[in-house]
Amino acid sequence: MASICSIIPHYLLKTIIDKGEADDDIVAECRSTLAQVNQLQTARIEHSHQIALASQGLAQESAGVQGFIPPHIHQAILRGPAGEEEREASRRTLEHDTKFRTARRRERHLSRTVYDAQHRWSFTRDKILIPEGGPLLDKKIDPSTDGNECYIGFGKTYDFYLEYFNRDSLDNQGLPLDGFVHYGQNFGNAFWDGEKMVFGDGSRLFNGLTDELDVIGHELTHGVVQHTCNLKYEFQSGALNESLADVFGIMVKQWGENPDKPQTAAEANWLIGEGIWRQGINGRALRDMENPGTAFDDPIIGKDPQPAHWKDFVVLPNTKEGDWGGVHINSGIPNRAFVLASKKIGGLAWLGAGQIWYKAISSGELNGEAKFKKFADVTIKYSGEHAKDVQKAWEEVGYPFPERG
Numbered sequence: 254m255a256s257i258c259s260i261i262p263h264y265l266l267k268t269i270i271d272k273g274e275a276d277d278d279i280v281a282e283c284r285s286t287l288a289q290v291n292q293l294q295t296a297r298i299e300h301s302h303q304i305a306l307a308s309q310g311l312a313q314e315s316a317g318v319q320g321f322i323p324p325h326i327h328q329a330i331l332r333g334p335a336g337e338e339e340r341e342a343s344r345r346t347l348e349h350d351t352k353f354r355t356a357r358r359r360e361r362h363l364s365r366t367v368y369d370a371q372h373r374w375s376f377t378r379d380k381i382l383i384p385e386g387g388p389l390l391d392k393k394i395d396p397s398t399d400g401n402e403c404y405i406g407f408g409k410t411y412d413f414y415l416e417y418f419n420r421d422s423l424d425n426q427g428l429p430l431d432g433f434v435h436y437g438q439n440f441g442n443a444f445w446d447g448e449k450m451v452f453g454d455g456s457r458l459f460n461g462l463t464d465e466l467d468v469i470g471h472e473l474t475h476g477v478v479q480h481t482c483n484l485k486y487e488f489q490s491g492a493l494n495e496s497l498a499d500v501f502g503i504m505v506k507q508w509g510e511n512p513d514k515p516q517t518a519a520e521a522n523w524l525i526g527e528g529i530w531r532q533g534i535n536g537r538a539l540r541d542m543e544n545p546g547t548a549f550d551d552p553i554i555g556k557d558p559q560p561a562h563w564k565d566f567v568v569l570p571n572t573k574e575g576d577w578g579g580v581h582i583n584s585g586i587p588n589r590a591f592v593l594a595s596k597k598i599g600g601l602a603w604l605g606a607g608q609i610w611y612k613a614i615s616s617g618e619l620n621g622e623a624k625f626k627k628f629a630d631v632t633i634k635y636s637g638e639h640a641k642d643v644q645k646a647w648e649e650v651g652y653p654f655p656e657r658g
């Protein structure tokens with residue numbers, strides 16, 4: 254069964270409600286957030302079937318053209334003490350990369366519209382805050398800056414996919430990106446429902462989420478997954494779906510926060526949803542991709558349940574309460590594999606492991622029910638000279654994932 258991925262997962266809201274350690278008004282907010290997301294599921298399921306049908310038979314574009322040696326390394330060689338021969342080779346490679354990329358780059362069809370939901374629980378499009386091309390909003394009109402952040406976040410996510418993966422929006426055909434800000438009241442969540450991204454203003458427990466590039470990147474990547482390998486949102490394929498959303502979401506952040514000085518795999522902190530918790534909660538983020546299971550530990554919200562290794566895989570039922578077989582939980586395992594692969598390859602994640610992961614999802618070799626083993630095999634197959642690093646990364650989280658006796 255398909256499901257909306259709201260960035261604050263059902264199981265977490267349920268934990269807060271069941272633990273009963275939070276104030277009554279916080280618990281009430283969690284209940285109302287949960288009820289809203291549940292209501293939207295039905296619409297999402299219907300929409301996802303339509304997309305799956307429409308996508309059948311569409312050829313996937315190949316990954317963007319990128320050398321495995323990141324340009325910044327060639328640039329460093331040019332600046333450094335290397336011999337003239339080496340410098341000349343780097344100069345030529347850089348020139349070639351630039352030419353090739355410019356020649357291959359798709360036309361930019363970015364088309365954003367940011368709407369004001371005006372604190373209603375519905376999506377009438379009667380109040381456009383920012384159409385494509387702007388202008389951005391004056392602080393007086395939108396003091397929260399949510400509208401501007403949504404618009405900018407969409408642009409960065411779109412540009413990231415276009416620039417580095419030669420992908421024209423989520424469907425690779427210029428799908429317009431619609432966003433609704435100020436949704437509902439005390440709605441501490443954000444989600445992509447297959448045709449729009451929706452943000453609440455935050456609640457007593459959760460901060461607003463428009464300023465988190467990884468959250469926007471995460472949610473929009475569910476659209477990319479849907480239009481490529483369409484991994485089923487349950488059990489291992491669902492955990493891979495969730496992991497891919499984190500993988501591409503975190504790369505949007507590592508690149509997009511400061512594109513002039515992007516973060517390397519070694520520099521990045523690999524935290525999803527930093528700043529998601531209001532003050533007073535003992536948590537650094539929603540998830541820690543490098544060290545799954547360590548993002549939070551607090552009486553109100555419980556402890557981060559993500560495993561970091563296959564031996565700790567969490568077996569859960571395919572229900573809402575069971576997080577559809579642990580999709581937001583077991584994603585810790587492939588998340589860590591991606592971080593390890595990125596660090597072993599070095600440089601910027603989207604020029605190394607990110608390219609490999611993208612080739613895997615657009616290869617046509619994953620069906621909707623792919624498990625960890627199959628996904629790992631396909632990434633190893635497409636990792637070229639980095640095959641050993643990628644295989645080692647998977648082995649460190651339990652590859653080849655033998656069934657537990």
Ligand SMILES: [Zn+2]
Nearest residue numbers: 258471495498
């Ligand atoms: Zn998700």
